[in-house]
Amino acid sequence: MKLLNVVGIGPGAWNKMTIEAAEALQCSDTIIGYTVYIDLVKEHLPGKEFLSTPMKKEVERCVMAFEEAEKGKTVSMVCSGDAGVYGMSGLMYEVGERYPDVKLRIIPGVTAALGGGAVLGAPLIHDFCLISLSDLLTPMEKIEKRLQAAAEADFCIVLYNPSSHKRKDYLQKACDILLKYRKPDNVCGIVENIGREGETARVMTLGELRDTDVNMFTTVFIGNSQTKNLDGKMVTPRGYKNV
């Protein structure tokens, strides 16, 4: 049985990876991933073979990883954040059906919700949802229904992929849905370039968030009804009974 690692490298900086993830990469012959993620780890891994496929060629990237593993190489597929959160581990299992003699080993990592939450303060102390605003593979009605449900049930919410070139107004539309159930002064926050050069964070209100420009490197946090702005930090209490 051959082993193939699927490794979540965390937000970006090498030291924000788990020890287990670093060890897996150091023990690999070949490291495969989207070029942006390869560039994040390359300098720490001299002498390794690096392979990649362009964006949107994810199935080909998975096949490449299995083919290299079948040759007898120790292979790691890298993903930013956690490999299991909007990451490659699901597709790796699906493609892996064709390679029954290769076993996957999934190594978790710090996803943007956790990495960005730590920068903002403590926004996710209580129940929360992750919602991606990308409608590339998900119907918009499904995304809107989830925004409504999460807003109405007073979850803290983290938005992944809040914007792209083709979806400039998606965050504004999402905020308009949230504003049907939440007050305009609901505490929110955004973090850009989590754990990378140029990291910035800002705590604001939902009303302000609606009119804020974000980009594909931004992660957006919407607090629940109890979330506070404590001296510029976004802090959600542990529950409702202690307020």
Place this chain on the structure above:
Amino acid sequence: MKLLNVVGIGPGAWNKMTIEAAEALQCSDTIIGYTVYIDLVKEHLPGKEFLSTPMKKEVERCVMAFEEAEKGKTVSMVCSGDAGVYGMSGLMYEVGERYPDVKLRIIPGVTAALGGGAVLGAPLIHDFCLISLSDLLTPMEKIEKRLQAAAEADFCIVLYNPSSHKRKDYLQKACDILLKYRKPDNVCGIVENIGREGETARVMTLGELRDTDVNMFTTVFIGNSQTKNLDGKMVTPRGYKNV
């Protein structure tokens, strides 16, 4: 300005901690935390001072950390998983209002949803919610409303604190709510003792989950309508349009 670390140590095993977390602990004079978490890291940190308070004495534990930091010591407060997910970082900010000359540094870690997800396969590839079934600080009606909303909007769901001595039937009650919106064959999974000795995982249906005994070391995963059981692994596809 004095610095006080709040460190998520991940599931338990030392190598599942981030490099940054391990470095913070190694550079600390004093490590404070609930005894169970102290015991998980103690053997890797010779020569450190370890301080603790009993369970439910969380405010006292936070005060202790700030008092030690004020003495000029380098202090780390440890939490299992991520310090910002049902963890201590929120309370640390609240208590910290009384200690304006101590600055918090939050170091994120792998929470049970990510650690357990990696054991089960890839259950959280798409939008998901975390819900704690503990009603110690949250009214039960709020928890039930969130279960309903998450079930109806087809989120993947992770249940934290699914059981305790006083709440033996809470998971069963939660499943009964989910079963109003989901089919009995909805793919689910449970993981016990994630990243620790005695780690076990099982993939099952929602109908089976309803009649399964869990304990306070179990994390429960409920897939969305697309989640599959692929040779014993719980796998959620990246979206709906590619099914």
